[in-house]
Structure formats: structure tokens, C-alpha cells
């Protein structure tokens with residue numbers, strides 16, 4: 343079984359590029375050039391240099407001793423929270439800004455949910471001196487205020503998305519409309535492993551540095567490159583795609599994907615796409631998608647803005663469909679509890695998105711000698727307001 | 736021959752009107768269609784509303800949201816249209832995004848279109864390549880014409896390909912934009928209109944996006960066989976009753 347994208351842009355039956363003709367020239371240019379640009383020696387050099395000197399990579403692979411003790415298994419945390427700007431998102435924006443420059447683009451647009459991708463995009467635009475416009479749902483602007491301020495300080499223009507559920511899906515719609523209106527000078531930096539081909543694959547490749555590092559770091563610490571499990575939370579699926587990438591075809595490595603159940607999978611207020619979704623088309627790709635019987639995209643819900651998306655990247659739809667990955671759904675309450683637990687056991691305040699991945703240990707038992715690598719996708723600074731309200735701190 | 740093909744043989748500039756089914760009220764669909772035909776409109780695009788209309792500006796977005804709230808679905812639309820051919824003769828095209836059609840089942844959708852007398856489809860997010868490989872024969876089985884978009888950025892080579900796959904008309908998007916966001920046409924638009932006119936394509940072209948009044952209609956049809964008005968008509972419907980549609984149509988030509 344192949345878990346990577348094929349030449350036509352599909353992962354099994356998922357993927358493709360279902361885009362209006364207006365977007366075709368841009369997406370096609372990217373499709374034709376992304377692999378060759380990424381293979382250019384000076385691209386690789388610049389990308390790696392920035393990841394090292396600017397982002398602070400490699401990010402540590404940390405053996406979480408007290409957490410492991412509590413759950414009687416061996417838990418490693420891949421510390422993407424220690425990256426510059428506080429999450430994995432910057433791996434992708436560094437890659438895409440270098441791509442945009444090589445394509446001769448001068449104006450950058452992005453969508454953001456939690457604001458992490460918006461901040462990471464605003465950051466690389468400042469770094470390269472490019473104009474930056476970030477679309478963000480009105481609801482998310484309210485619940486992620488610190489990140490809105492950060493983007494503004496970094497010189498980006500934050501435009502509220504006022505349609506639909508006013509969250510990530512709608513911000514993405516607005517970004518796509520902007521791209522239709524500005525087809526020549528603009529590059530759209532998509533923030534997750536979603537969108538029309540080649541985006542899911544390109545984003546996955548930029549994020550694959552996560553699993554590339556896990557391999558040699560685990561070898562150093564455990565004497566083996568392969569853990570028993572890799573675990574990540576899934577919004578659109580970029581930190582997960584990066585965490586899984588080099589293990590996809592290692593059959594002894596089990597993959598766990600953690601979705602947001604919101605108030606509960608059957609509550610009507612959820613974002614657990616692999617359970618609630620059905621094959622459909624969102625933002626230019628065929629994937630699993632939460633929708634009505636009539637094909638209207640429904641409004642997801644999660645306490646975490648970064649997981650509040652009604653689809654998953656096509657690679658993950660394929661992993662779900664083929665059974666390669668085990669999907670788990672974690673509620674708001676379970677995630678919040680797990681987040682606080684990490685603070686108290688390890689002295690790390692995780693992003694609420696990440697807390698979903700950490701919550702699996704209450705749901706599922708692992709063997710004492712199982713080695714489990716969890717993607718600690720981001721830090722919780724941006725979520726302090728939500729934590730404060732939730733725990734009445 | 737399909738009604739669209741017949742209409743395109745007429746020696747005149749065609750006025751085509753887009754409206755969103757289920758807007759302003761769920762049951763306005765038939766009245767709007769009849770009223771448009773009565774006032775000399777040549778062709779109608781019936782918008783099947785979608786929750787996430789990527790290629791549409793605020794006006795059509797808002798009408799789609801309202802139509803969905805009113806209860807419009809593919810099923811409801813087909814029910815409304817079931818006797819339409821008893822009273823209406825002009826070509827009728829359904830314009831909608833791909834996901835609702837995919838969920839209905841592409842073949843079932845096409846079959847239903849043929850049953851009620853729909854002549855063609857415009858599906859902005861179904862790329863010509865996918866259509867060509869996966870769905871062309873289904874559309875043909877049910878006598879449906881699929882209409883593709885081109886834009887000022889579409890390469891000549893791709894336009895030739897689209898022309899070769901088309902069997903009705905080519906929908907020329909007037910400029911790089913979502914629907915409704917033009918206030919008039921300038922030199923750049925005109926250069927593009929001329930460039931396409933000079934390509935001598937086998938399919939006639941109809942220009943859409945940004946046609947809002949008689950001036951833009953006249954400008955567009957100088958180079959193309961017709962023009963499509965959408966957002967401007969939706970705006971009209973939001974503050975005029977259906978029996979005033981004649982006022983809108985006569986203001987165009």
C-alpha cells in the first residue's frame with residue numbers, strides 16, 4: 343500500500359484539485375514546479391539554515407519521565423512548541439515563503455484558525471519583507487486575541503472572515519477568494535495539509551522534518567529509529583503528516599490520529615471528521631468532510647480553534663479509510679484536563695490542540711515497554727484566556 | 736439538438752440571467768423563471784445554493800445562505816422544476832458547486848436534469864480535466880451540455896483544450912475576480928475580450944462576472960455572443976417584487 347501522493351495528486355481515492363478555473367494557473371504553476379524547486383541545492387541550503395538558525399531546530403525529543411510513570415509506558419514529546427513562534431506551523435511557512443520568492447510572488451495571503459499559522463506567516467513575511475494579509479474568522483479573532491496582536495505587530499493585515507461559522511473554514515474561503523481576485527502577484531500559504539494538490543504534499547514535505555528528526559533522536563536515546571506509536575492531533579493534519587511521514591511505510595510503527603470530539607462525537611457539537619465525515623469536496627480536495635445529506639458543509643465545533651475544521655487532509659482520509667491509522671476522538675473536557683496535567687507533571691503548558699493528543703493516555707492503555715512519540719505541536723500561551731476561563735484560574 | 740445549441744444559432748446577442756434558487760423565498764423559483772422568459776431573457780442559470788461558494792462575491796454568498804436557510808436542496812429544486820417544460824421554452828442551466836452534486840450522485844443528478852428538462856450545467860469547481868476523464872460520458876448520456884469557464888489568465892493552449900471538450904458555449908469570466916466585484920470594463924478587459932474573439936473558437940463565448948447594466952452588457956456583447964448577469968439581478972430581487980422583473984430586463988436592453 344502506498345500512503346504518499348501519486349502523480350495525479352491522489353492518496354488512494356482522496357485528494358486531487360477541484361478548483362475553479364480562476365485558480366488553475368497558480369495551482370498548476372505550483373504543481374509543475376514545487377518538487378524541482380524543493381530539490382534545488384540552494385533551496386535546501388536556505389531552508390535548512392533557516393530551520394536551524396531562525397526556527398531553532400532540531401526541536402528536542404524529550405522523554406517525559408513523570409508522565410510516563412503515571413501511565414506506565416514510555417512517552418516521548420517532540421517539542422515543536424519550542425520552535426520560534428511556538429508551534430510546528432513555522433516549518434511550513436519557512437518552506438512556502440522560499441517557494442513564493444522563487445515563483446516571483448510579492449504578496450502573501452494566509453488563513454488562520456488558532457492564529458498560529460497566521461503568526462508563522464506574518465513572521466516569515468517580515469523576515470523576507472513581503473506584504474502579508476491574513477484571513478481569520480471573527481470568532482477566532484475573539485478567542486485568540488494575543489495572536490491577532492502578534493500578527494499586527496509583525497506587520498500583517500488581519501482581515502475578519504464574517505461569513506458562515508466565522509471560523510477556520512470561512513477564513514479559508516476568504517483566502518481563496520482573495521487569490522481569485524489577485525492571481526498574478528500573490529502566493530497563498532495554506533497552513534495545513536489541505537487544499538488542492540500539490541498543497542497537501544508540499545506542506546507534508548515541509549513538515550516531514552519532524553519525523554526525520556524523531557528517527558535519529560530516538561536512535562540516540564532508545565537505540566532504535568522506530569517507536570511503537572506516533573501520535574498527533576489533527577485539525578487539517580499538518581503536524582500529524584510531518585510526524586507520520588517517515589514512518590508511513592514502517593509497518594511496525596502504529597499511527598494514532600487524534601481528532602477533536604468537541605462536546606462529544608454524537609452531541610452535534612464536534613469536529614471528529616473521521617467519524618462524522620463522508621467523502622466530499624472542501625477547499626479544492628476530495629476528502630472526508632462533515633456535511634449534510636444534501637452536500638452542504640456543516641459547522642464543526644471544538645474548544646480549540648486549530649482543530650475546528652470540518653475536513654481532514656486527504657492523506658489522513660486515506661490513512662483512516664485503509665486502517666493504517668487509528669483515529670481517536672477527544673472531548674473538550676478530556677483535552678483540557680490532559681493539558682493541565684502536562685503542566686503539573688512536566689512543567690510544559692501545551693496548546694489546547696496538542697492537549698487533545700495528550701488525552702489519549704486516559705482513554706487507552708499502553709504496554710510498559712511501548713515507546714510512544716507524541717507531537718507536542720504547540721505551546722499554550724495563546725490559549726491562556728481559554729484555560730483561565732475553563733479552570734477559573 | 737439541445738435547446739442551448741439552438742439558441743446559440745440565433746443571430747442575436749444573448750442575455751442570460753443567473754439567480755439563486757430559493758431566494759428570496761423558497762417557492763419563487765418558477766415565478767422568476769417564467770417572468771424572465773416573458774420579458775425576453777434568452778437563457779437562465781439556476782443557481783443551486785452551496786454553503787461555501789468559493790468563486791462568489793458577497794451578493795451571491797448572501798443569497799445562497801438565505802436560500803439554504805429557506806430550505807433549498809437539490810431534491811426540492813427538482814420537485815419545483817418538474818413541470819417547468821410545460822410553460823418555459825428557453826434553455827435552462829443549473830449552476831452549482833460540485834459537492835452537492837457528488838452527494839446526490841453525479842449520474843442520478845444528470846438523470847434528474849434530463850427528466851425535468853435542464854439543458855446544461857455549470858460547475859465551477861469541477862475542472863475540465865476531471866470532467867473529461869470521469870464524467871463526460873455520463874453528461875452526454877443524459878443530453879447535458881457542460882459549460883466551462885475561462886479567465887484572462889487561462890493560456891491559449893488550455894483554451895483550445897476547453898474548446899475541444901465543450902459542445903455549447905464557453906463561459907468567459909470577464910476579469911480576475913469572484914462574482915459581482917466589477918464596476919465597469921477597462922482596456923485590460925477589452926484586450927482580453929478581443930484576444931479571445933480572435934481565437935476563432937468552435938464554441939461561441941458568453942461573458943459573465945461583472946455585467947451589471949446596459950453599458951457593461953453592450954461592452955461585453957461587442958466581442959461575445961452574449962452576457963450573463965448574476966449579482967446585479969440578485970440585488971434587484973432583494974428589493975423588488977418578482978412582478979417588477981420587466982423593469983430590470985428592459986434596463987439592460
Ligand SMILES: Cc1ncc(COP(=O)(O)O)c(C=O)c1O
Pocket residue numbers: 429430455456457458459533534535575576577578579580581582647648649693695696719720721
Ligand atoms: C499548536 C497547534 N497544533 C495543531 C494544530 C492543528 O493543525 P494541523 O492539524 O495542521 O497540525 C494547530 C492549528 O492551528 C496548532 O496551532
